[in-house]
Amino acid sequence: QQQVRQSPQSLTVWEGETAILNCSYEDSTFDYFPWYWQFPRESPALLIAIRPVSNKKEDGRFTIFFNKREKKLSLHITDSQPGDSATYFCAANQGGSAKLIFGEGTKLTVSS
Amino acid sequence: GPKVLQIPSHQIIDMGQMVTLNCDPVSNHLYFYWYKQILGQQMEFLVNFYNGKVMEKSKLFKDQFSVERPDGSYFTLKIQPTALEDSAVYFCASSLVQGEQYFGPGTRLTVL
Numbered sequence: 001q002q003q004v005r006q007s008p009q010s011l012t013v014w015e016g017e018t019a020i021l022n023c024s025y026e027d028s029t030f031d032y033f034p035w036y037w038q039f040p041r042e043s044p045a046l047l048i049a050i051r052p053v054s055n056k057k058e059d060g061r062f063t064i065f066f067n068k069r070e071k072k073l074s075l076h077i078t079d080s081q082p083g084d085s086a087t088y089f090c091a092a093n094q095g096g097s098a099k100l101i102f103g104e105g106t107k108l109t110v111s112s
Numbered sequence: 113g114p115k116v117l118q119i120p121s122h123q124i125i126d127m128g129q130m131v132t133l134n135c136d137p138v139s140n141h142l143y144f145y146w147y148k149q150i151l152g153q154q155m156e157f158l159v160n161f162y163n164g165k166v167m168e169k170s171k172l173f174k175d176q177f178s179v180e181r182p183d184g185s186y187f188t189l190k191i192q193p194t195a196l197e198d199s200a201v202y203f204c205a206s207s208l209v210q211g212e213q214y215f216g217p218g219t220r221l222t223v224l
Contacts, residue, residue: 043217
């Protein structure tokens with residue numbers, strides 16, 4: 001059973017547009033949600049993260065919107081740049097456990 | 113940001129041989145992890161290690177797998193014997209606290 005799901009599988013936007021990446025989860029005990037981005041043949045890098053005490057977390061052009069009731073979150077990338085082209089993974093962690101559970105990823109392509 | 117190093121970057125071995133993957137975690141981090149990523153798929157948790165002990169492991173962490181970090185040196189993942197299905201990229205991660213994990217560049221293991 002896939003505990004963290006992401007959509008779409010792939011997304012193409014034009015430079016300057018806002019990209020919206022979606023994530024949903026099953027387990028209501030998850031209490032930490034990091035987003036990682038991964039460039040081809042590189043390691044995943046922590047981009048931004050949120051805890052359920054907040055419904056929004058912003059860092060520059062990257063914003064997480066969190067809906068605890070619906071168990072959904074989304075990553076918004078405003079003013080998308082070609083350098084943002086990567087695979088984005090939503091992950092979840094539950095208190096008392098150290099492991100991260102990753103979604104399948106969304107491959108974002110920003111065209112200029 | 114914090115850097116996790118992994119050695120080697122690529123390892124090719126024959127099925128049935130033993131392999132050791134090495135990880136140099138961030139110096140003050142206390143939690144260590146291994147994840148497995150098959151090409152094009154999400155990363156899957158294998159094991160986490162804290163205070164000299166395995167804390168959690170997944171069903172992917174077969175009996176042929178073992179981890180250790182002798183005297184604060186490399187954090188290692190040993191597979192003995194290897195099988196064809198062990199071919200994947202193995203990512204090491206470390207964290208100071210549970211949740212905020214930093215990943216290394218990965219070791220691509222090819223079992224022939």
